[in-house]
Amino acid sequence: MTAKIIDGKAFAADVRARVAEQVAAMKAAHGITPGLAVVLVGEDPASQVYVRSKGEKTREVGMNSFEYKLPADVPEAELYALIDKLNADPQVHGILCQFPVPPHLSERDIIARISAEKDVDGLSVINAGRLATGQKAMVSCTPLGCLMMLRDERGDLSGLDAVVIGRSNLVGKPMGQLLLRDNCTVTMTHSRTRDLAEAIRRADIVVAAVGVPEMVKGDWIKPGATVIDVGMNRLPPEEEGGKGRLVGDVDFAAAKEVAGAITPVPGGVGPMTIACLLANTLTATCRANGLPEPEGLTA
Secondary structure, three states, X not given: OOOEEOOHHHHHHHHHHHHHHHHHHHHHHHOOOOEEEEEEXXXXXXXXXXHHHHHHHHHHOOOEEEEEEEOOOOOXXXXXXXXXXXXXXXXXXXXXXXXXXXXXXXXXXXXXXXXXXXXXXXXXXXXXXXXXXXXXXXXXXHHHHHHHHHHHHHOOXXXXXXXXXXXXXXXXXXXXXXXXXXXXXXXXXXXXXXXXXXXXXXXXXXXEOOXXXXXXXXXXXXXXXXXXXOOOEEOOOOOOOOOOOEEXXXXXXXHOOOOOEEOOOOOOOOOHHHHHHHHHHHXXXXXXXXXXXXXXXXX
């Protein structure tokens, strides 16, 4: 049996299409256009590419895109004044600051400055606390994308045995909370877990987000399990001057011979991140205006 390959690009395109449909309906019925503000500090080339892509995708689904580019040496007070202004702007429903930022700025303090209701990256301590205590929260985009894929693949997740590998604030911890909310039995593991293989062999769902290339072996996977690989690791180049290939945290070639369904790297979880950012912006807009939350796009 060879696993079904979960096509993240196609899945993300479907999510964006559903967001666009609901944005159009919101405009027609209520005259409200969701707005996403992205703040870029400095000239980091990768960040510039990400910000450009986010702006394009935001406009494609019919939302307003507000982009702010600040110099690398911007004073902390100036950045905070901009965030305060965006927090108070009713046309802006989601705010994110593209990381990394220059060393004189604190990512933690920037996240704390953004209103929890507009924190569409789901990174604030307030949103983490809300998620952990079962309240309405803005959920980190990557775990939200993983949850959407799992629901699509498995339907009702109640009672399934899930293992999350990795304990980061960005993916591992919120992923565990989301699976608990969907009534999975969740085991949180990480690189120092004793007998990690044994924990994984019991799992109907495996979410790997540990950042170690091909750490999860094929014979660790329970036959028929659903494997979501969040890892993105570049191996050393095989020849001088070349680029090493990208691999996940799971040995894909071996695991796909055992699993029921699996995400590839690249082309699996990655494309879902921006799609879920747009979904979160729509959700934030609905909450700010007392409208029903978007169907099928929330945790």
